[in-house]
Amino acid sequence: MGKNLVSPIVEGENIKTYFVKHIEGKTYILLYLPYSPYVNPGKGYAYINAFYPTSNKLFFIAKRIKEQLAEYNANIYKGNLKKLFVDAECAVYLKNSLVLIEPYGTRIALSAIECDLMNTPEILPAEGESRSLCDKCDACEKACPTGAIHGFYISEEQCLRYACDHPDETEIDLTLMGKSVLGCDVCQAVCPHNAKITRESMPTRLRELLHIETLIKNAEGGRKELKELAEYIGDNYNRPGRILRLARLAKEHDKD
Numbered sequence: 109m110g111k112n113l114v115s116p117i118v119e120g121e122n123i124k125t126y127f128v129k130h131i132e133g134k135t136y137i138l139l140y141l142p143y144s145p146y147v148n149p150g151k152g153y154a155y156i157n158a159f160y161p162t163s164n165k166l167f168f169i170a171k172r173i174k175e176q177l178a179e180y181n182a183n184i185y186k187g188n189l190k191k192l193f194v195d196a197e198c199a200v201y202l203k204n205s206l207v208l209i210e211p212y213g214t215r216i217a218l219s220a221i222e223c224d225l226m227n228t229p230e231i232l233p234a235e236g237e238s239r240s241l242c243d244k245c246d247a248c249e250k251a252c253p254t255g256a257i258h259g260f261y262i263s264e265e266q267c268l269r270y271a272c273d274h275p276d277e278t279e280i281d282l283t284l285m286g287k288s289v290l291g292c293d294v295c296q297a298v299c300p301h302n303a304k305i306t307r308e309s310m311p312t313r314l315r316e317l318l319h320i321e322t323l324i325k326n327a328e329g330g331r332k333e334l335k336e337l338a339e340y341i342g343d344n345y346n347r348p349g350r351i352l353r354l355a356r357l358a359k360e361h362d363k364d
């Protein structure tokens with residue numbers, strides 16, 4: 109096996125959490141970035157799941173790694189990331205449809221680069237490092253506010269994450285999102301795999317942008333006014349109509 113070309117590049121981007129796996133003539137650099145969920149920002153403020161800023165950060169890191177490996181035909185993997193991690197035996201599927209990598213539980217954002225670097229050594233987790241507790245647990249099934257989890261099957265249409273994006277195609281009550289305008293966290297919050305992960309405060313500026321009145325005003329102004337928020341959550345989620353709908357629901361909840 110040749111020299112390890114991957115580690116200096118990935119670790120140069122301050123990422124210590126990654127695997128390298130060869131599958132069917134391709135090399136996959138499996139990047140994952142752990143995060144701590146945010147503390148509830150309090151009265152007057154909406155909430156987003158810390159997954160989204162972490163995922164957005166990882167997206168830009170993966171882009172830079174791809175550029176550094178351009179001579180090896182590097183591309184950002186566009187397929188099903190959870191399946192790729194599980195097939196590579198680097199993560200384990202859980203009942204809540206998320207994947208587990210210990211010691212971070214399901215509090216991880218995923219990305220991957222595929223490239224032609226077959227000469228670099230594989231970097232894999234120790235055997236049996238992540239073991240699912242799902243066989244003896246049904247906490248997420250019981251806690252899911254819409255009853256979307258059925259064994260290891262999740263009904264996408266019943267999940268709030270889907271319903272928020274397709275309000276015209278669903279009968280799911282979006283007020284179940286509470287004050288969250290991005291991401292339902294219920295099935296992760298109750299998962300024993302995440303029990304040791306402590307919460308952190310939201311970055312100050314992000315909290316300011318989630319001040320409900322500010323958020324409603326910015327969403328009414330359109331994509332341009334939401335640009336600063338999009339720097340945290342990614343351009344894909346810069347959707348004024350969606351944000352406005354959920355910010356107004358957050359305002360209703362904030363009266364309680």
Ligand code: SF4
Binds near residue numbers: 243
């Ligand atoms: S809450 Fe329990 S059943 Fe659900 S994913 Fe976590 S360990 Fe598995």
Ligand code: SF4
Binds near residue numbers: 255256269294296
């Ligand atoms: S994200 Fe929320 S709605 Fe979707 S399965 Fe988990 S708890 Fe249920």
